Amino acid sequence: MTVFSATDAAFEGFRLTWEKPRTLLIWTGFFLAVNLLMPLALFGLGLNTQMAALEEASRNPSPDPDVAFESMAALAPLYAILLPVGLVVQAMIAAAVFRLVLDPEDSRVHPVQFGAEEARLIVLALAYTLLFLVAVVAAALVGGMIAGIAAAAGAGAFVGILASFSLMAGLVYVAVRMSLGPVITFSEGRIAVFDSWAMTRNLVWPILGAYVLAVIAVVIFYLLSLLLAAALATLLSGGDLGALGRVMNPDMTSLQAFFSPGQVLMILFGSLTSAVFNAVMSAPAAVIYREIRAQDALR
Template sequence: MTVFSATDAAFEGFRLTWEKPKTLLIWTGFFLVVNLLMPLALFGLGLNTQMAALEEVSRNPSPDPDVAIESMAALAPVYAILLPAGLVVLAMIAAAVFRLVLDPEDSRVHPVQFGAEEARLIVLALAYTLLLLVAVVAAVLVGGTIAGVAATAGAGPFVGILTSCALMAGLVYIAVRMSLGPVITFSEGRIAVFDSWAMTRGLVWPILGAYILAVIAVAVFYLLSLVLVVALGALVSGGDLQSVGRMMDPEMDSLETFFSPGRVLMMLFGALMSAVFHAVMSAPAAVIYREIRQRRAEF
C-alpha cells in the first residue's frame, strides 16, 4: 500500500513557490535582509578579513590536519556569529515551510517569524548535532577496528572499502529514519528527538527517493538559473567574465567594494535561490509527515 507519493513530496516545494508568489516574495525578502545584514555585522565587528580568510579556506582546504585546526581556531570569532545566526535562519524558514504545507489556509499569509516553534527547532538541531557527532565517532572507531583486523589478515584495502561503504550506508539510513523529527517537533509542539524512528518504519526507500529527487531537482534548477544569470551578467558587462566573477566573489576590503551594484543584484539572486532551495528541501518531510498522519487517522 502506497503511503505517500515520493514524486509529489519531492516537488512540493516547487509547487508552493509557483502557486504562492506572495509567499515566495516574503521568503526572498527575508533572505535578502539576511544577506545584507550579515556582511554589515562582520564589517562592523571588524571581522571582514577573517570572513575573507574563511572563504579562502573553504575554496582551498588544507590536507594537513594541524593547519586545518589552526585555521578553524583563528576563525572562531566568525563561526561564533555565523553558526548561531545560521541556526536561527534555518529554523525560521523551515517553520515557515512546515506551516505552509501543514496548514495551507493559515490566515497569516505564512510570514517568517520567530517564536516557540522556531526555538524548539533550534533545540532539536543542537540535539541532532550531538547525536551526529556520537554516530560519526562510533563509525570511525568501528571502521578503524575492522580495518586494523583486516590489515593483520592481509585483506586491508578490500575490507576497508566495504567497511566504509557499509558505515556510510548506515549513517544515511539513520539520517532518513530521523529526518521527520523537525516537522514532528513543529507540528506537535514538543521536542521530538526519536519519534521519527517509529514513524518512518518500513518507509526508508520511498523517503530516501523523495529526498534524492528533491536534491537533483533543486540542483538542476540552481545550475540553469546560474547559467542564465552569468549569461545576463556577461551581456551587460560586454563579455567581461572577470567582472561577473567579482560580483559573485567580492572583495572584503571595504563596504564600498563589497556592496557594489552588481553585488547587490547577486544578493537578490542569491536570496531568491535560497528561498526556492529551502522550500524544496524542507517541504518533502512535511508532506511525508502529513500523509503518514492522515493514513494513520484513517485506520
Template structure:
C-alpha cells in the same frame, strides 16, 4: 500500510511557489536581507579572521589559537544562521501542516522555531558522536584486516567505509521527519521519526532525491543565465563575472557593487525556492503517514 507518493512529496515545494508567489516574494526579500547582514558582519570581523576561515576551507592547517578566535567572532552569525533556517523551515511547515497560522508570510519567531533549533543542536551532537563511533569502528576493522596483508586491509577498509556511510544515510533518512513531528506536535521529538518511517525508506529517499535534483537544475540554469547576462553587460569580461562568486571583502563599498547587489537578489529568490522545495517533502510525508 499507510503510504505517500514520493513524486507528489517532491513536487510539493514547487506547487507552493506556484500557488503562493507573494509568500515566496517575502521569503526572497527576507533571505536577501539576511545575506546583506551576513556580508556586513563578515566584512566587519576583519581580514585576519576571514584568512583563518579561508585556510580552513582550503584544508590547510590554521593556527589553533587564531582559529578559535575566528570561531568566537563567527558564533553570533552561526547562531543567526541556525535561527534563519528554523524560521524558514517552520514557515514551510505552517503552510502544509498549520495553514491558518499565517503570521507575516508564515514567518514567525516563537517556540516552534526554538524547538526546531534545539532539535537541530541535539542532532548535531548525536551526529558528531555517531560519526566518531563509525570512524573508530572502521579504523579497528582496517587494523584487524591488516594482519591478512595490505591488499586485504585496503579492500576491507573500503568496504567498511561504504557500509558505515550507507548506515549513516539510512539512519538520517529514517530520522528525517523529526523536524516535522516537532513542529506539528509542538514538542521536541528526537526519535519518533524512526517508528513513523518504518517501511518508508525508499519512498522518502526518492522524494528527497527528486526534490534536490529539481532545485539543483533550477539553480544551475538561473546562475548560468544570470552569469551570461552579466558577461554581456560588462563586455564579455569573464573576470568580472567571477568576482560575483569571490567578491572583494576588504570594505563595504568594494563588496556591494551593483552587480553583487543584483546577484544577492537573485540568490535570495533561489534561497526561498530552495527552502520550499527541500523542506516540503518531509512535511507531506508526515501529513500523509499520520492521516487516519
C-alpha cells in the same frame, strides 16, 4: 503499502513557490534582509577579513590537519556569529515551509516568524548535531578496529573500502529514519528527537526516493539559475567575462567594494534561489508527515 507519493513530496516546494508568489516574495525578502545585514554586521565587528580567509580556506583546504585546525581556531569569532545566525535562519524558514504545508490558512498570515516553534527546531538541531558527532566517533572507532583486524589478516584494502561504503549507507539510513524529527517537533509542539524512527518504519525507500528527487531537481534549478545570472552579469558588464569571477569572489576590504552593483545583483539572485532551495528541501518531510498522519487517522 506506500502512503504517499514520492514525486508529489519531492516537487511540493516548487509547487508552493509557483502557486503562492506572494509567499515566495516574502521568503525572498527575508533572505535578502539576512544577506544584507550579515555583511554589515561582519564589517561592523571587524570580521570581514576573517570572512575572506574562510572563503579562501574553503576554496583551497589544507591537507595538513594541524594547519586546518589552526585555521578553524583563528576563525572561531566568525563561526560564533555565522553558526547561531544560520541556526535561527534555518529554523525560521523551515517552520515557514512546514506551516504552509500543514496549515496553509495560518501561513498566509504569518509566513516567517520566530517563536516557540522555531526555538524548538533549534534545540532539536543541536541535539541532532550532538548525536551525529557521537555516531561518527563511534563509527570511526569501530571502523578502526575492523581495519586493524583486516590488516593483520592481509585484507586491509578490501575491508577498508567495504567499511567505508557500509558507514556511508548506515549514515544515510539513519538520516532518513530521523528526517521527520523537525516536522514532528513543529507540528506536535514538543522536541521529538526519536519519534521519527517509528514513523518511518517500512518507508525508507520511498522517503529516500523523495529526497533524492528533490535534490536532483533543486540542483538542476540552481545550475539553470546560475547560468541565467552569469549571462545577465556578463551582459551588464559589456561582455566582461571576468566580471562574473569578481562577483562570485566579493571584495571584503571595504563596504563600498563589497556592495558593488554586480554583488548587489548576486545578493538579489541568491535571496531568490535560497527561498526556492529551502522550500524544496523542507517541503518533502512535511508532506510525508502529513500523509502518514492522514493514513493513520483512517485506520
